[in-house]
Amino acid sequence: MYEPIRSPSxxxxxxxxDFPHRSREEELDIQLAGHLAALLAVTDELGLGVPGDRIxxxxxxxxxxxxxxxxxxxxAAPAELHRRAHALxxxxxxxxxxxxxxxxxxxxxxxxxxxxxxxxxxxxxxxxGQLVGAH
Numbered sequence: 001m002y003e004p005i006r007s008p009s010x011x012x013x014x015x016x017x018d019f020p021h022r023s024r025e026e027e028l029d030i031q032l033a034g035h036l037a038a039l040l041a042v043t044d045e046l047g048l049g050v051p052g053d054r055i056x057x058x059x060x061x062x063x064x065x066x067x068x069x070x071x072x073x074x075x076a077a078p079a080e081l082h083r084r085a086h087a088l089x090x091x092x093x094x095x096x097x098x099x100x101x102x103x104x105x106x107x108x109x110x111x112x113x114x115x116x117x118x119x120x121x122x123x124x125x126x127x128x129g130q131l132v133g134a135h
Contacts (some may be wrong), residue, residue: 028099033062036104037090039111042085044069046078051111059103079122086115 035057043052054070059067093108
């Protein structure tokens with residue numbers, strides 16, 4: 001009737017694979033280091049030295065080597081940079097929480113708070129757009 005299958009199925013797991021496998025923890029370390037490195041780049045662009053140093057320490061801890069640091073200027077407005085940094089810190093916080101990395105989670109939460117405060121200060125300093133004395 002039907003000819004039997006002579007080759008192994010593509011759906012059969014390959015136990016003797018020749019490529020290296022990473023654990024979930026290793027994958028989360030790589031992901032967290034990536035988010036923190038991106039946050040470091042934005043932090044350096046904003047000229048925030050001390051927070052940048054703290055982030056660089058965490059990247060070095062996760063990667064085993066210090067990150068390359070340079071401020072690649074994007075000519076973005078400070079408010080946009082703070083929004084970007086806030087989003088990156090939020091992503092780092094989620095990954096740090098999922099891998100139970102308290103140090104990275106606290107640092108990420110502090111950076112989120114700092115960028116939220118910076119955005120509020122920029123909003124307060126911006127002109128309201130209302131004309132004074134116009135009726």
